[in-house]
Amino acid sequence: MLTELRGHLGQALFERVAGPEGPAARARIHDTPGPRWFPPDRPIRIVHGDASMFIGGISALLLQSLHPLAMAAVAAHSGFRGDPWGRLQRTSTFLAVTTYGTADDAQEAVDHVRGIHERIRGRTPEGLAYHAADPHLLGWVHAAETDSFLRAHQRFGASPLDDADYDAYVxxxxxxxxxxGxxxxxxxRTGLTQCLSIYRPELRATPEARAAARFLLLRPPIPVVAQPFYAGLAANGVAVLPAWAREVLGLPPLPFIENLAVRPVGRALTGAIRWAMAQPPPSQ
Structure with a gap:
């Protein structure tokens, strides 16, 4: 009974994250022979394969939204409201291919994304021009994502890394x-902190960023039965944000509540996800 429950939960989570083509994509990514960008012992494989990514992903989206140009591009072109699960599945597949796939498949995935970025241009409501292929804008998205995944893994990773390995992850x-690009x-990590500091004068909570935060934190498109579990992940996504980012978003820290309830819930949820999605032994 427990094994069956584990299988159902794991399959449901995997389908949500990877989409209907997930099993075929997973087989291609992991089973295709050939050189990889990252050998099996590299920290990126540990971090990106951990359940803490569920929390890190929410935190990354909140942090990335603080750049007005990045948020304008997302709001106008990503379809995150109309097809949030599709966007999640495309992002997770890209991370999986570049982290674990063959070098050829990783380069193909990157070339595809660069082609999409090249076509995304527009203006913010204030009239500022943006281009998704702008290296400066790409640098912000990358730094915010890396910092969020790293923070989440430090707090909720099954086996937190040492300082040298977290530097190697960056x-x-x-x-x-x-x-x-x-x-x-x-x-x-020192360079990552400095990079984020350079961007801080450009960051603010635009109406689009606040709307995205409400969507992510208060109105997620998930079944009612799953909402309490998502709320726990979302609360921890907020908790791992840098203090200055929370202040900009108007999400004040609540240390007592976070230490007493939010963080333990995060540990329990990532542990449950890890248990559900782990591959059972062949005998089972």
Whole structure:
């Protein structure tokens, strides 16, 4: 009975994250022979394969929304409201291919994304021009994502890494960022902190960013039965944000509540996800 429940939960989660083509994509990514961008022992494989990514992903979206040009591009072109699960599935597949897939498949995925970025242009409601292929804008998206995944793994990873390995994780992500068009991405945590600081004068909570936060935190398109579980993940996505980002978004810290309830819930939920999605032994 427990094994059956585990299988059903794991399959439901995987289908939500990977989409209907998930099993075929997983087989292609992991079973196709050939050289990879990252050997099996690289930190990026550990971080991106951990259940903490569920929390890190929510945090990354909130943090990325603070750049007006990035948020305008997302609001106008990504379809995150009309097809949020599709966007999640495309993003998760890209992360999986570049992290675990063959070098040829990783480059093909990057080329595809670069082609999409090249076509995305427009103006913010204030009239500022944006281009998704702008290296400066790509640099912000990359830094915000890397910082969020790293923070989530530090707090909720099954096996948190040491300082040197977290620096190596940042260096690993720089490999993908450069392929996407980022110029001189950070290669350790010190560089990542400095990079985020450089962008801070450009950041603010636009009406589009606040609307995205309400959508992510209060109105997610998920079944009612799953909403309490998502609420726990979302609360921890907020909790792992840098303090300054929470302030800009108007999400004040509540240390007592977070330490007493939010963080333990995050540990329990990531543990449950890890249990459900782990592959059972062949004998089962």
């Amino acid at each position: 260096a690993d992500t720089a490999r993908v960022a450069e392929a996407l 980022v110029i001189d991405p950070p290669r350790d």
